[in-house]
Amino acid sequence: MPAFDEPRFLAGLLWALALSGAAAAAALFVRPAPYGRHTRAGFGPRIPARTAWIVMESPAVVVFAAAYAAGTHARSLLPLSFAALWLLHYAHRSFVYPIVTYRPGQRPTPLLVVLLGFSFNVVNAYANARFVSQYVVYDGADLVRPTLYLGVFLFSCGFSINRWADGVLRRLRAEGKGYQIPRGGLFELVSCPNYLGEIVEWVGFALATRSPAAWVFAFFTACNLAPRARAHHRWYRRTFPDYPPGRRALVPYCW
Template sequence: MSGSYALLVLVEIGLAVATAVGLLFITAPYGRHGRVGWGPTVPARVGWLVMEAPASLLFLGVYLAGERRAELVPLILLGLWQLHYVQRSFVYPFLLRGGARMPLSIMAMAIAFNVLNAYLNAKWISSLGDYPVGWLTDPRFLLGAPVFLAGLSVNLWADRKLRGLRAAGGGYRIPRGGLYRWVSCPNYLGEIVEWFGWALATWSPAGLAFALYTTANLAPRAVSNHRWYHDRFPDYPPQRRALIPFLV
């Protein structure tokens, strides 16, 4: 691993720390927390599409430039990554409802992060990492890949549940059933689990940095969403936690 690559990994970990600290004091102004004062805005659908696309397309480009691009295990890891990001980049934006908008500044910061993160992870699995066919029977892959898929499934299910509530009309409502019995944001919990599964399956510094950043970004937002639900709905289930059942 070159010094420049290691430095970029450390930059991403530093961004995770800075994000966690910043989000303790400021709630990112998009979605239900959207508000004025953050400069020009774009339609949320456009924002999500533009800011998430590099995570799929740039990743693919960097991957195809790697000398291990035709090997079986890297191809499987490529498939796992794209399973998440093709949906997030090119399906999810078109499932959004309403006329919500997103600050251009939020979109720009997300693009910058996704460029860095896609490069680091694609470079590792297609060039720097060593994944012989035997990796498919390694305990790290055997545990990490199912954890990734389980987290992805929870994330997709929880997002679909929220969209169903909005489609039923009447604005925001209390989601119920499944993991919503125990936490306010199973979609965020699923995504955090997903990327820790990726970190384990790839056993890579880039994967770990991404899992840490995902936690730093989504855990504070889960707390903010949990607080928002309690403020908006007096009958919100008191036993429900923000992110981790029975704990947080």
């Protein structure tokens, strides 16, 4: 039996992820993913939103940690730093975000969305961990590459923007008045600074790590969140007649 050719397997996986990201974007520009304010009937059974987030996102912690540990660079400083950035984001997204965002009466999430998110996170975490701890070629020039510092800077900015914007929305929700127009900071420029932050974060991660898996993930994130930002933006405009007219969907002053 031929030996398992992991680099070839990973290359196929990344192509499949990139193509499914493009296909998802095409579909999501027509109909947004059916969770949150875009929930609608016809997507089968649903489970509580808090459980849904934890089930969907936790492979990004568990699978990443296991696949990372198997790599030959797992104990080197730079890969360890990249793993720390990844785990910082995903420990929050998988276990803190669903708990702090929880509120009684939260809309349940279709099981189909959960299964798709879960499968994506298994594959994506495996591919990213294997590249960071095994297949990225590290050399003596790593610490003098400007893209390392630019990438970490972008990751930090994106992470902060995402956390801040999710916090603003959470506090609005906690007021118990339903959906409101978010105001202040980047919300004056775009409807979805949380999505903008998330995309910037993963572009930064890709720049810093030089990992093909990270670039595919950044692309997939944009494919997923750009259509959702447009759907949110249109929804805000339909719902609030006084919605600020100069505000864009995702990219300040542009789109």
